[in-house]
Amino acid sequence: MAEAVTLVGDIGGTNARFALVAGDNAYRQERVFSCESFSDADAAIAAYLDETQTSHLDAIYIAAAGRVMNGACRFMNNHWFIDEAALRARFGCARAGVFNDFVAVAYGLPGLHIDYCTEVGHSMAPVVLEEDFNIGVIGPGTGLGAGALLGRGGQRIPIESEAGHMAFAPESTLQRELLDSLAHRFERVSCERLLSGLGLENIYLGLAEVHGLSVKAQSAAQIFAQSQDRACCIEREATDLFFSVLGQVTGDLALAYGVKQGMYVAGGIVQRYPSMLRESQFRACFTNKGRHSELLERVPTYLVEHPYPGLFGAAEYARLKQPR
Numbered sequence: 001m002a003e004a005v006t007l008v009g010d011i012g013g014t015n016a017r018f019a020l021v022a023g024d025n026a027y028r029q030e031r032v033f034s035c036e037s038f039s040d041a042d043a044a045i046a047a048y049l050d051e052t053q054t055s056h057l058d059a060i061y062i063a064a065a066g067r068v069m070n071g072a073c074r075f076m077n078n079h080w081f082i083d084e085a086a087l088r089a090r091f092g093c094a095r096a097g098v099f100n101d102f103v104a105v106a107y108g109l110p111g112l113h114i115d116y117c118t119e120v121g122h123s124m125a126p127v128v129l130e131e132d133f134n135i136g137v138i139g140p141g142t143g144l145g146a147g148a149l150l151g152r153g154g155q156r157i158p159i160e161s162e163a164g165h166m167a168f169a170p171e172s173t174l175q176r177e178l179l180d181s182l183a184h185r186f187e188r189v190s191c192e193r194l195l196s197g198l199g200l201e202n203i204y205l206g207l208a209e210v211h212g213l214s215v216k217a218q219s220a221a222q223i224f225a226q227s228q229d230r231a232c233c234i235e236r237e238a239t240d241l242f243f244s245v246l247g248q249v250t251g252d253l254a255l256a257y258g259v260k261q262g263m264y265v266a267g268g269i270v271q272r273y274p275s276m277l278r279e280s281q282f283r284a285c286f287t288n289k290g291r292h293s294e295l296l297e298r299v300p301t302y303l304v305e306h307p308y309p310g311l312f313g314a315a316e317y318a319r320l321k322q323p324r
Helices: 041-051 084-091 101-116 173-183 199-211 220-226 233-257 268-272 274-279 282-287 290-297 309-321
Strands: 005-011 015-022 027-034 059-064 072-074 081-083 095-100 117-119 133-140 144-152 155-160 262-265 301-304
Touching: 005 041, 005 101, 005 309, 015 041, 015 309, 027 041, 027 309, 041 084, 059 084, 059 101, 059 309, 072 095, 081 084, 084 095, 095 101, 095 309, 101 117, 101 133, 101 144, 101 155, 101 262, 101 301, 101 309, 133 233, 133 268, 144 233, 173 199, 173 233, 199 220, 199 233, 220 233, 233 262, 233 274, 233 282, 233 290, 268 274, 268 301, 274 301, 282 290, 282 301
Parallel strands: 005 059, 059 095, 133 262, 262 301
Antiparallel strands: 005 015, 015 027, 072 081, 117 301, 133 144, 144 155
């Protein structure tokens, strides 16, 4: 009997990542496609199947960057829509699943913990992911993803979340002034406005307004590069503030999810600048929670360094959903 073949995908606002899972449950033949190059998700999946010469699928499981309701998702940061029933009909497979992308990342964290995660700062307690645990994840990318995974009696329970859209809560005079500046541009200032794809650019332009400076718009990559030059004060201030706010929000999520065994930071932005993350005030801002500071000092924070944590987690999700 031929092995069952499952396609897994991790679709964000900018890129769609696909791979195949068969037999040993390890994914292979991963490919990355630009979302803007295709009219919809079906077209991107068809292109992947054509490129990998895959003629038959038994199942499709897609992690999607957006709120999933009734097996369907309209993406927050691109023009696509995806639906489980349509996937089954279009690709002739018996099973299809659509689930939040950070549910996928959360599912993968126990398997990534040892080999692909490094601690940021130092906690007061060692971490062992046994049967019972609460872990959380945040991921600055095109959007700001977040989620959690609970372990209870050998079962793993994901918590789907749109926590990236929580309102930004400033913790200093400068941050309050920045919030006032951003409030003139946006109807509502969420955490995503500061910590996602355009977040650093928003911080940079907001700080320029706060300081009464006239600056030329720059991309996030340019701001990060310029911040390495000590003479570029506002770029350095913008990146410092970015990592500080990331620490604040990550600490808030740890409290919200009841995290004890670890908060994980994923997403392409921090993966590109690991040294800046570790040298920043991220950890200090994570633990700076007033009467609950000691509680968070016991919670470790990790950088996820796997290149495709969403695909890794989607493969784990697919394994758990396989018929027994």
